[in-house]
Amino acid sequence: MVSYSLHVTPNNSKINVSKLSPSGGSVCQDQKESTFILTAIKSRSRIDRIVKNYKAPVIDIQWVKECDKAKKALPFDKYLLVEGSQQLPLTHIVTRESAEILNRKFKNLPPEELQFEDESSGNTSADDASDDGEENIEIDPTFTNTKYECLRPTPYVPKYNKRLISFLLILERKRQLDSEDKRSLSYRHAISALKAYPRDIKSSKEAEKIIGVGKKMSEKIRMFLSTGTIEEAELLRSDERFRTISLFNQVFGVGAVTANIWWKMGYRTLQEVLDKEKLSPVVRLGIMLLPDFSQLMSPEDVKQIANIIRNQLQAIDNDIIIIPVGGYRRGKTKNGDLDLLISSHHVPINGLLDKVVNVLVQSGYIKHKLWKSTDNNNSKQQKKLHGTSGSRQIFDDFEKCFCAVLQPSTGIHRQVDLIVVPPKELPMAILGWTGSRQFERSLREYAKKEKSMTVNSHSIHHDINGLRKKIVVKSEEEAFSILGIPYLHPEMRNC
DSSP states (O other): OOOEEEEEOGGGTTSOOGGGGGGTEEEOSOGGGOSEEEEOOOOHHHHHHHOOOTTSOEEETHHHHHHHHHTSOOOOGGGEEEOOSSOOSOSSOOOTTGGGGGGOOOTTSOOOOOSSOOTTSSOOOTTTSOTTSOOOOOOOTTSOOOSOGGGSOBOSSOSSOHHHHHHHHHHHHHHHHTTOHHHHHHHHHHHHHHHHOSSOOOOHHHHHTSTTTHHHHHHHHHHHHHHSSOHHHHHHTTOHHHHHHHHHTTSTTOOHHHHHHHHHTTOOSHHHHHHHSOOOHHHHHHHHHHHHHTSOBOHHHHHHHHHHHHHHHTTTOTTOEEEEOHHHHTTOSSBSEEEEEEEOSSSOSTTHHHHHHHHHHHTTOEEEEEEETTSGGGSSOOSEEEETTEEEEOOOOOEEEEEEEEETTTTEEEEEEEEEOOGGGHHHHHHHHHOOHHHHHHHHHHHHHHHOEEEOSSOEEEEETTEEEEEOOOSHHHHHHHHTOOOOOGGGBOO
8 A cells, every 4th residue: 555644734633634544644743754744724934834844745634625525535736735845756645446456466356358359240259260260261352461561451449350369469468578579579460460351260271371370370360260269368367477467567667577577576566566675766656656547548538638738838839739649649549648749840849848848847737757868867768668558669869758747637647758859850750659569660671671761750761772861751641652652541550
């Protein structure tokens, strides 16, 4: 349980705050030991005379009354009278409800739900398959059978083979958590192909003809067609080790290696890690914020946060450019984080990130900076970061800040990644940061092997006789045209 302590100023000592203690709190007499201080005093001069602990924020006692009405500990941002000089692990108390994820044990929990499963349609089963799953069926002639995922449309929610894909996603995650990168990539190729396949798979021999599936994968598909499941994936759905390490891996700053180490050290909950392990400030903050970050954002949440940030940043440039990308732009209805590209034609890009962050901190929206590329200790930019949406490779040199933004309407911290981009590089940045990861990987590989071009989130270069010529790109659509591939709407890049 996350702990915190309250100190109540003398004239309010009779206020009952005991109802908050189930969420981890306690009342202390010494201000120096308090996490924050409650008072009914409104005068700053009187507060300054009474309050001696200038590190702890001072909160209006009305907060307690509102918590009592709501039957839970509420965010206290709007009740803040004096902001403390020391940044707290969280700007609101972790309630019993939100702290559940920190104390979650998987030993006796029901099996993990499948990512894609709709009983009404799109589910291949043993009853639908050929008698033994071995019939020599030709692949669908309308399917673009290629190793380059960027050449065919792929929706986020597949129309067919949902249950099969869900099992393969579990197996891919297992390989990723075991740091088996090549095997994980093989699964991603197969999953991408099956998501785009225009009908239910009826035979393992049919599947084997799909580029990216192969013999080993087709054997698992044969098992699925015969039994309606894949044994390894079915066992993993209830496996305590796999599910615990998966949860550890969701913490910002925690990769597969660290997640496995925590398991081997005997930790079974994130609260145990918090209580016993020596953690970096970023990882500790990542754990504390996970109860919020794990509450996924709807498209409406994304629009609201983007509009708030746009309105705030107009103090820098009234015409500032804010573009939501990532999963939101690809049509995902539930998002773990929000990627925002920020640009300006009027304000120098150099130094713009610092201005953006300062405005959002001062306005009270950014509560925590998880990682900032311009900080001294991050001068050599990390090429791989770990967050609630999984590991991400960083293939660009844009200035960026990954932060926790408080959404006023929900009181929930949201992970928002701010990426500052020069206006001339916006088309390629939009393409690169829209994703998906597999789509971008495929795009770079296709450009290099088929077109002798280099593609990244900054530009396209044509490599001719060892010389690199930069190609001007004015729009995302033009980038597709330059590469000689059909334009795919963002919703169809969910490889």
